[in-house]
Amino acid sequence: MNLATQGTPVGEPYVVEPSEPVAVEVQALSVWYRSFQALADVSFSIPRHRITAVIGPSGCGKSTFIRCLNRMNDLIPEFRMTGDIRLEGARIYEMDPTEVRRRVGMVFQKPNPFPKSIWENIAWGLRINGRRHDLAESVERALRRAALWDEVKDKLHMPATSLSGGQQQRLCIARVLAVEPEVLLLDEPTSSLDPIATARIEDLLIELKDRYTIVIVTHNIQQAARISDYAAFFYLGRLIEFQKTEDLFTRPRCSMTEAYITGRFG
Amino acid sequence: MRRPKRERFLDGMLHWVGLGATLFGLLVLTVLLVDVSLDGLPRLSWDFLTSYPSRRPEQAGILSALVGSLWLLSLTALIAFPLGVGAAIYLEEYAGRTKWSRWVEINVANLAAVPSIIYGLLGLEIFVRALFAVTNGRSVLSGALTMSLLVLPVIVLASREAIHSVPNSVREAAYALGGTRWQVVRDHVLPLAFPGILTGTILALSRAIGETAPLITIGALTYIAFLPPLSLEGLRTPFTVLPIQIFNWISRPQKGFHVNAAAGILVLLAVLFLMNATAIYLRYRSQRRLEL
Ligand SMILES: Nc1ncnc2c1ncn2[C@@H]1O[C@H](COP(=O)(O)OP(=O)(O)O)[C@@H](O)[C@H]1O
Ligand SMILES: [Mg+2]
Numbered sequence: 063m064n065l066a067t068q069g070t071p072v073g074e075p076y077v078v079e080p081s082e083p084v085a086v087e088v089q090a091l092s093v094w095y096r097s098f099q100a101l102a103d104v105s106f107s108i109p110r111h112r113i114t115a116v117i118g119p120s121g122c123g124k125s126t127f128i129r130c131l132n133r134m135n136d137l138i139p140e141f142r143m144t145g146d147i148r149l150e151g152a153r154i155y156e157m158d159p160t161e162v163r164r165r166v167g168m169v170f171q172k173p174n175p176f177p178k179s180i181w182e183n184i185a186w187g188l189r190i191n192g193r194r195h196d197l198a199e200s201v202e203r204a205l206r207r208a209a210l211w212d213e214v215k216d217k218l219h220m221p222a223t224s225l226s227g228g229q230q231q232r233l234c235i236a237r238v239l240a241v242e243p244e245v246l247l248l249d250e251p252t253s254s255l256d257p258i259a260t261a262r263i264e265d266l267l268i269e270l271k272d273r274y275t276i277v278i279v280t281h282n283i284q285q286a287a288r289i290s291d292y293a294a295f296f297y298l299g300r301l302i303e304f305q306k307t308e309d310l311f312t313r314p315r316c317s318m319t320e321a322y323i324t325g326r327f328g
Numbered sequence: 329m330r331r332p333k334r335e336r337f338l339d340g341m342l343h344w345v346g347l348g349a350t351l352f353g354l355l356v357l358t359v360l361l362v363d364v365s366l367d368g369l370p371r372l373s374w375d376f377l378t379s380y381p382s383r384r385p386e387q388a389g390i391l392s393a394l395v396g397s398l399w400l401l402s403l404t405a406l407i408a409f410p411l412g413v414g415a416a417i418y419l420e421e422y423a424g425r426t427k428w429s430r431w432v433e434i435n436v437a438n439l440a441a442v443p444s445i446i447y448g449l450l451g452l453e454i455f456v457r458a459l460f461a462v463t464n465g466r467s468v469l470s471g472a473l474t475m476s477l478l479v480l481p482v483i484v485l486a487s488r489e490a491i492h493s494v495p496n497s498v499r500e501a502a503y504a505l506g507g508t509r510w511q512v513v514r515d516h517v518l519p520l521a522f523p524g525i526l527t528g529t530i531l532a533l534s535r536a537i538g539e540t541a542p543l544i545t546i547g548a549l550t551y552i553a554f555l556p557p558l559s560l561e562g563l564r565t566p567f568t569v570l571p572i573q574i575f576n577w578i579s580r581p582q583k584g585f586h587v588n589a590a591a592g593i594l595v596l597l598a599v600l601f602l603m604n605a606t607a608i609y610l611r612y613r614s615q616r617r618l619e620l
Contacts, residue, residue, distance in 0.1 A: 134504060139424050164506030174497035176516060186515060187505040234501070241505060 076315040077106050078305035080292065085110035085245060085275040086131060091145035093126055095138070099299060100126045104145070106294060106304040108245075113267060113276040115290035115307065117283060119327065122296040124279040128247045131277065132166035133159045149245070164191055166245040167238030172254055173230035175222035175237075180214050183222045183233055187241040200240055208236030209266050228259025232266065239270075246270065248278040252285070264289050283323055287311050295319045361597075368590030376591055380553040381573065385584025390592050392552040393573035396468065397599065399556065400569055401537055403472035404479060409529055411476070412483030416525075419484070420491040421513050440481035447478045448545025456546050464564035466547035468556060471567060474542050479532040486528020490521035523611040530607035534600050540571040550576040570596045 086108040093101040101123045108114050116124045126135065135141040136159055147154050154162045175183050184201045193200060201218075205211040210232045214225070222233055231251055238246060248267075252260040267276055267289055280286050286293050287307060294304040295318070303310060303319045314320040321327055379389020415436075423429035451474030455463050463470040494517050502512040518525075549566050550573065556562035570592060577589035 132504065134500065137500075137503060160506045160508055163504055168504040170497065170500060170504075172497065174495075174501045176498060176501065177520065186502075190505070190507050190511050190515075237501075237505065 076303045080109040083110045087148040089146040094142045096140040101299045104301045112291040114292040115286035116279045118296035123299045133162045167243035168247040171250040179219045181218040184240045204236040204240035207239050208232045245275045364590050368594045371587050371591035393570045396567040397569040404475040408476040408479050415484045416487030436481050445541045448542030451546045467564045468567040469563040475536045482532035487525045490524025494520045523614045
């Protein structure tokens with residue numbers, strides 16, 4: 063199937079260039095899985111140390127998009143792309159993928175701690191990145207940043223799977239923060255969590271944006287409105303609209319965007 | 329409402345038929361064990377375990393066959409385990425879903441079903457004859473290499489299965505932290521797959537310990553009155569194994585040798601039982617470790 067034949071609204075997307083420093087630049091990104099086109103000509107700039115929300119109905123390519131930003135899609139054999147993604151000006155598809163993934167960390171939809179101890183979950187990323195010397199301090203620092211330290215400091219050697227879902231997801235965030243990435247990608251990180259655990263993660267992300275550029279995929283429009291500074295609305299593999307969250311939610315420029323945020327489809 | 333009644337009847341039938349089949353298997357096994365034990369148990373003694381074969385049944389022992397089997401088994405494990413696990417890692421984690429990997433996959437599955445005598449013929453031609461300079465012909469090394477061919481496909485299949493069942497979310501998490509393929513495999517995939525790999529390997533080896541055909545084909549002897557020296561040179565000495573010794577005793581006319589055969593079977597069963605118990609124990613241990 064091709065996007066051209068899907069009857070997409072092929073109006074020009076409304077894309078605002080942020081008036082602040084940019085961390086990641088996406089230029090004319092198109093993605094195919096074998097012959098199926100999952101993204102078509104996506105271009106926009108992700109501002110540094112801000113939270114950018116990626117919203118849109120399920121299947122519109124949100125996951126595909128953020129998995130391009132840390133080259134996770136390289137692991138899918140049928141994946142193919144054209145276009146360009148730059149991290150602080152450097153083309154990530156010309157860098158070593160392990161280097162990209164260290165600089166652009168990712169948290170997944172379902173908490174996926176390693177089936178090892180809490181300590182090991184954090185320490186592994188440090189070790190493989192050659193940071194063995196101050197392991198104990200680094201582990202503690204990561205857990206503190208993820209607001210998990212007080213809950214786990216007495217049971218660092220317990221299995222990570224003994225934590226609650228929300229704690230596991232914060233452990234996954236801590237695990238990523240430990241290797242000190244510049245960008246933090248989150249793919250619907252709270253969709254399997256209860257409202258209280260969700261609120262804790264949202265608070266945490268707001269705290270973290272001073273240090274990290276955050277891109278969060280969410281199908282929860284209220285969540286995007288609550289925590290993000292910028293928002294990108296995707297529909298059928300295209301970027302429809304990208305601008306400040308406030309503007310996108312109060313003055314959407316595209317009728318598709320308006321229909322989606324007012325809950326008329328999705 | 330006739331159907332539910334009929335279904336319930338069939339359900340009950342199946343229950344009893346299934347139970348019957350299970351009991352039948354157990355019954356046959358018990359009869360065999362009791363029969364062999366009645367014949368063989370009185371013969372089992374320290375002397376029997378530590379004597380070489382002899383023309384006189386009451387003096388004959390199983391030492392060289394037992395040591396030969398253990399030798400052969402350890403060597404086979406040493407050769408086949410790294411090769412098999414390596415191949416499985418390659419096929420699952422490196423090769424991807426290409427035509428080539430599918431071709432290899434189908435052929436490995438076919439190899440697992442090849443009758444063991446074929447491996448014997450292959451071993452005779454390659455290891456005994458072509459590689460004579462290395463193996464010294466009908467040696468325990470030739471036997472182990474032949475047995476490795478035999479168990480390799482089973483180890484590859486079992487290891488692939490175990491590696492395949494490691495959840496993808498674990499790989500994704502590890503790659504997303506900047507792990508290289510080898511780091512991800514070494515630290516996450518292999519530890520999780522290990523219990524399965526181990527069980528598969530030990531089960532494959534317990535198949536090997538009962539095999540006779542390929543070893544007869546490559547010319548394992550039946551009368552060995554010495555133990556191989558524990559050295560590289562020892563690998564190049566002739567050998568025999570438990571099933572061959574048992575078969576040899578059974579085919580003799582004297583009643584005394586038949587008793588020896590029964591005792592030999594008990595020894596073979598004990599080795600098998602020990603191996604399976606080890607598999608279960610190692611599995612249990614590594615699972616407990618993983619839960620941490
Ligand atoms: N590995 C894949 N192979 C083939 N098609 C895929 C693959 N991953 C995703 N897709 C397809 O690409 C489209 C976008 O998927 P995805 O990025 O997961 O959407 P979202 O995260 O917005 O729900 C969907 O139609 C999905 O079926
Ligand atoms: Mg998704």
